Amino acid sequence: MEAMPRPVTNSRPGRPAVTSREQILTAARLLVERDGVQKLSLRRLAAELDVGVTTLYHHVRDKEDLLIQLLGHYAEQIERPELPSTPRDRILAAATTMHDSLAAMPWAVEVLTADDLLGESALWMVEGIVGGAVDAGCSPEQAVVLYRGIWYYTVGELLVRAHSARRREDERPVYRDNVFSGLDASRLPHLAAIGDRWAELTAKDTYVEGLRAFVDGSLADRSR
Amino acid sequence: MEAMPRPVTNSRPGRPAVTSREQILTAARLLVERDGVQKLSLRRLAAELDVGVTTLYHHVRDKEDLLIQLLGHYAEQIERPELPSTPRDRILAAATTMHDSLAAMPWAVEVLTADDLLGESALWMVEGIVGGAVDAGCSPEQAVVLYRGIWYYTVGELLVRAHSARRREDERPVYRDNVFSGLDASRLPHLAAIGDRWAELTAKDTYVEGLRAFVDGSLADRSR
DNA sequence: GGTAGTTTTCGAACGCGTTCCGAAATTAGC
DNA sequence: GCTAATTTCGGAACGCGTTCGAAAACTACC
Numbered sequence: 232m233e234a235m236p237r238p239v240t241n242s243r244p245g246r247p248a249v250t251s252r253e254q255i256l257t258a259a260r261l262l263v264e265r266d267g268v269q270k271l272s273l274r275r276l277a278a279e280l281d282v283g284v285t286t287l288y289h290h291v292r293d294k295e296d297l298l299i300q301l302l303g304h305y306a307e308q309i310e311r312p313e314l315p316s317t318p319r320d321r322i323l324a325a326a327t328t329m330h331d332s333l334a335a336m337p338w339a340v341e342v343l344t345a346d347d348l349l350g351e352s353a354l355w356m357v358e359g360i361v362g363g364a365v366d367a368g369c370s371p372e373q374a375v376v377l378y379r380g381i382w383y384y385t386v387g388e389l390l391v392r393a394h395s396a397r398r399r400e401d402e403r404p405v406y407r408d409n410v411f412s413g414l415d416a417s418r419l420p421h422l423a424a425i426g427d428r429w430a431e432l433t434a435k436d437t438y439v440e441g442l443r444a445f446v447d448g449s450l451a452d453r454s455r
Numbered sequence: 456m457e458a459m460p461r462p463v464t465n466s467r468p469g470r471p472a473v474t475s476r477e478q479i480l481t482a483a484r485l486l487v488e489r490d491g492v493q494k495l496s497l498r499r500l501a502a503e504l505d506v507g508v509t510t511l512y513h514h515v516r517d518k519e520d521l522l523i524q525l526l527g528h529y530a531e532q533i534e535r536p537e538l539p540s541t542p543r544d545r546i547l548a549a550a551t552t553m554h555d556s557l558a559a560m561p562w563a564v565e566v567l568t569a570d571d572l573l574g575e576s577a578l579w580m581v582e583g584i585v586g587g588a589v590d591a592g593c594s595p596e597q598a599v600v601l602y603r604g605i606w607y608y609t610v611g612e613l614l615v616r617a618h619s620a621r622r623r624e625d626e627r628p629v630y631r632d633n634v635f636s637g638l639d640a641s642r643l644p645h646l647a648a649i650g651d652r653w654a655e656l657t658a659k660d661t662y663v664e665g666l667r668a669f670v671d672g673s674l675a676d677r678s679r
Numbered sequence: 680g681g682t683a684g685t686t687t688t689c690g691a692a693c694g695c696g697t698t699c700c701g702a703a704a705t706t707a708g709c
Numbered sequence: 710g711c712t713a714a715t716t717t718c719g720g721a722a723c724g725c726g727t728t729c730g731a732a733a734a735c736t737a738c739c
Contacts, residue, residue, distance in 0.1 A: 244706035245716025272695060283719035285698085294696065344618040351634055354643055362645040371649050375656040380608065380665035387611030394568040410575055419578055421586040425595050432599040441604035441669070448672020449665070468736035469686025496725060507689035509728085518726065 250282055252290045252300070259301055268338030273297075298342040303350030305336055314359050318367035322446050323439070325359030326381050330438055333389055340393040343386050369453045377449045384445060388438055474506055476514045476524075483525055492562030497521075522566040527574030529560055538583050542591035546670050547663070549583030550605050554662055557613055564617040567610050593677045601673045608669060612662055 258279050262271050273294060277284040291297045309332045314321045333339050333349075360381060364374035411430070416423035425432070482503050486495050497518060501508040515521045533556045538545045557563050557573075584605060588598035635654070640647035649656070 242706090243716075244714070246704040246718065248717060273697090274695070277719095284696090285720080286718055288697080289717060344614040354634075354638075354646060358643040358646050361649070365645050371645075371652070372656060374645070375649065375653070376661045376664055377668075379657060379661060380668065383611030383615060383665070384604065384608045384669075385611065386615060387607030387609065390568040390614065391607060391610060410578075414578075419582040421589050421595075421598070422578060422582050425585070425599065428595070429599070432596060433603060437600045437603060440600055441607065441673070444601075444604065444672035444676070445608075445665070445669045446672070447675060448668035448670070451671060451675070452668070466736090467686075468684070468734095470688065470734040472687060497727090498725070508726090509690080510688050512727075513687060 248289075250280055250286065250290065254280065255287060255290050255297070256300055256304055259297060260304065263301070263338055268341065271338075295342060295345055298338075299345050299350075302336070302339055302342055303352065305339070306332075306349035306353040309349075309353060311355060318363040319446060319450060321366075322360050322363035322377075322381075323442060325356045325363070326385065326442055326446075327439060329353075329356045330385050330389070330442075333385070337393065340390055343389060364450070364453075367450050367453065369450070373449070373453055377446070380445055380449065381442065384441060385438075388441075472513075474504055474510065474514065478504065479511060479514050479521070480524055480528055483521060484528065487525070487562055492565065495562075519566060519569055522562075523569050523574075526560070526563055526566055527576065529563075530556075530573035530577040533573075533577060535579060542587040543670060543674060545590075546584050546587035546601075546605075547666060549580045549587070550609065550666055550670075551663060553577075553580045554609050554613070554666075557609070561617065564614055567613060588674070588677075591674050591677065593674070597673070597677055601670070604669055604673065605666065608665060609662075612665075 255276065259271060259276055262275060262279060273287055274284050277287055287297075291300070309328070312324065312328060314324050333343065357378060360378045361371075361374045364377045365371065369377065411422065411426060414423040414426070422429075479500065483495060483500055486499060486503060497511055498508050501511055511521075515524070533552070536548065536552060538548050557567070581602060584602045585595075585598045588601045589595065593601065635646065635650060638647040638650070646653075
C-alpha cells in the first residue's frame with residue numbers, strides 16, 4: 232500500500248490519484264477473505280489503503296458497485312467445465328455450475344439481485360443455457376424466457392437459503408417451525424398432514440430437482 | 456398518540472409501557488403509506504409516536520422483525536379468490552395470487568427472503584399449492600419440493616425485477632444493455648445472435664409462463 | 680411507608696453508507 | 710513564473726440501525 236513514485240509527466244491534468252480501482256478491489260478482496268464480508272466496510276477499506284473514506288467514492292459509485300465488481304473478479308476464477316453435448320444436459324450443467332459457484336461465495340448473496348449475472352467473464356454459462364435451449368428447438372424468445380426463469384429460481388434459492396442459514400447462526404427461531412405444529416386441519420388439511428415434517432423437508436437441498444422440472448417443463452412446450 | 460389514563464391496577468409489575476406493538480405497527484403502516492418504505496426508519500417511527508428510539512426495541516426485535524410483522528398485517532388483507540378445482544390450475548392460481556399480492560406491495564421485497572411466507576393468515580395459498588400437488592398425485596415430499604421451487608422462483612422474480620426497477624429510477628444504466636452489443640460471436644454465438652434484443656426480451660413479464668413450465672415439469676415426473 | 684423485584688424508557692455512543700464542499704496537487708497556456 | 714483549468718483528496722456532517730446501561734415507574738410484600 233506504499234505510494235510509489237509516479238512519472239514526472241502524467242498526461243492528464245489534475246491532482247494525481249493516490250489509489251486506483253484495481254488497488255481498491257484487491258484490498259477489498261483481502262478484507263473479505265480475512266475477516267468475512269460482514270466486516271467489509273468502506274471505512275475499514277479506506278483505513279487498509281491509508282486513504283480518506285470519501286476518496287473511495289471517486290473510484291466506485293457506492294458499496295453495491297464495489298461488491299458487484301468484486302463478484303466480477305471472482306467470476307473470472309470460475310473454472311469452466313466441459314459442457315455436455317445434449318442440449319438439455321448442457322442447460323442443466325451450466326445452471327448447476329452457476330448455482331454452485333455462487334453458493335460457494337457466501338458473501339455474494341448481498342448483490343445477487345443487482346445484476347443479471349456476474350460479469351462478462353461468466354457469460355459462457357448464459358450462452359450454455361440459451362444455446363442449449365435453442366439447440367433443443369426453442370425460439371430465441373423462449374430461450375431467453377427459459378434463462379430468466381432459471382436465473383430467478385437460482386437467485387431465489389440462494390437468497391432464501393442464505394437468509395435462513397444466517398438466522399440459524401443467530402439462534403433466532405425459524406418462524407415456520409412453530410406455526411406448523413398446530414394447524415387447523417379442516418382449513419389446511421394437507422399442511423396439517425405434513426405437520427412437523429415441514430422443517431425436515433425444507434432442510435433438504437432440492438435445487439437440481441426443481442431445476443430439472445423447470446427445464447423439462449419449459450422444453451416440453453417449445454415451438455416445433 | 457396521546458397517553459390515555461391507565462387503570463389504577465395494571466396486573467403486572469414494572470414500569471407501564473408507553474406504547475405497544477400494535478401502535479408501532481399502525482404508525483409504521485401510516486409512515487409507509489404516506490412517505491414510502493424508503494423513508495421508514497426507526498427514528499422517524501419513534502418521533503411519530505413521540506417515544507425514544509430505543510424504546511421501540513422492547514417491542515420489536517429489529518427492523519427486519521418490524522417489516523415482517525408489517526408484511527403479516529398486509530397479508531391478512533389479501534382477498535381470497537375461489538381456487539379452481541383442477542389440481543394444476545389450483546396450483547397456478549394460488550401461486551399467481553401470491554406473486555401478484557407481493558408485487559403489489561413494492562416495499563415488501565426488503566424482507567421477502569426473511570420468511571417462507573407472509574404469516575399464518577396467508578397459509579391458504581401454501582395449502583392451495585401443496586394440496587393441488589398432492590391431489591395431482593404427488594407424494595407429500597414432492598409436493599413440498601414443488602412448493603419450495605415455486606417460492607424460490609417467485610422470490611427471485613420479485614427481487615430481481617424490483618432491483619432493476621429501482622435502478623431505472625435512479626437513472627443508472629443497466630449493465631447488461633452495454634455488454635450485449637459487442638459480443639464475440641465465435642465464443643458466444645447464440646447470445647451474439649440475440650444481441651440488442653436482450654434488453655427488450657428481458658423487459659417482458661414472463662412470470663406465469665415460467666410458472667406453468669415449472670409446475671408442468673414437476674407434475675410430469677410425479678409418482679404414479 | 681419502605682424496600683425489593685420487575686419491566687419499560689431513553690440518552691449516549693458506535694460504526695455504518697453517503698453527501699457536500701473547500702483544499703490540495705497537478706497540467707496547459709501565456 | 711504566473712494563472713487558470715482540472716482532477717482528486719479528505720474532513721465534517723447527516724441519518725441510519727443497533728447496543729449498553731442507568732434511571733424511572735410500577736407492583737408486591739413486609
